[in-house]
Amino acid sequence: MKKLYISAAALLLAGSAWAQSPTTTDDIAKTTKAVMEQAAEQAPEVSPWKRNGNVGLNVSQASFSNWNAGGDPSIAVNAALDYSLDYNDGRNLWTNRLELAYGINRTSTDGTRKTNDKIYLTTNYGRLIAKKLYAGATATFNTQFAKGYDYKVSSTDYISDFMAPGYLSVGLGLTYTPTPWLTIIASPATYRATFVCNDKLSEAGAFGVKSGHRILNEFGANVRAEVNTTIWKRLSLYSRLELYSNYLHNPQNIDISWDIQLNYALTNWLTANLHVNMIYDDDIRFGKTATTPGSPRLQLKEVLGIGFQVNF
Secondary structure (H helix, E strand, O other): OHHHHHHHHHHHHHHHHHHHOOOOHHHHHHHHHHHHHHHHHHOOOOOOEEEEEEEEEEEEEEOOOOOOOOOOOEEEEEEEEEEEEEEEOOOEEEEEEEEEEEEEEEEOOOEEEEEEEEEEEEEEEEEEEEOOEEEEEEEEEEEOOOOEEOOOOOOOOEEEEOOEOEEEEEEEEEEEEEEOOEEEEEEEEEEEEEEOOOHHHHHOOHHHOOOOOOEEEEEEEEEEEEEEEEOOOOEEEEEEEEEEEEOOOOOOOOEEEEEEEEEEEOOOOEEEEEEEEEEEOOOOOEOOOOOOOOEOOOEEEEEEEEEEEEEO
């Protein structure tokens, strides 16, 4: 379409020049070529790449001295990075997203405790086969930075670690983009690996692996729906819902992961944000002992904060 506009403009300019003074056919051709070359040089190129990201830091602090109501001095820090890099040339679609988060809270009574920890990376490629429908492949990896504890039970006996668990999934399927803000990825052939690269947790058979093993292999179907939109002038929403069914074991038990991220820009650099993550995994058992197998439960994490954020 851009080339058509350039050609039309060149013909109009050449016709105007011919009307103003007698000229030959060769002169008209030369004038048309020169105008088209000049217009092509001046026409802005639209890049198929689209980048978007933000980095934020939330800090809160409290101290007390002779305070009648009481209190425990504390400081809390939470840092997060979200970055997406997408490519779309009309035939090929390639989307990438990285999410990093880490938070700690320190009090004089309990010491330093982790409050947030996430490493998430996904990539998806598709080739256009029909209107808004792409065929291709997708891959996702996620884990955490450091050891995690159930502080209600123990502050010294960790229950998770880097790559314990770590999740890697690779699938083939279809990507559907009915609107600019909604993407649906259906992968009926998906391999998923759960890694437990920690001797203690591996021996305990954590996260569904057999005792002494470091990896759980699964094959099934995965569906991911992503919403990325601006709800209001300063309020943005990113939501990601993933559903997974393991063909090889209890396919009727669907694993669920739902992330919701709300950001409200108070100023150009001050933002209020809410992150909610809900997980239900049939392989993660709670209340597991030597005599009882335990049972899966809904896991919920919520992080609310106000702090500095830079968009890029």
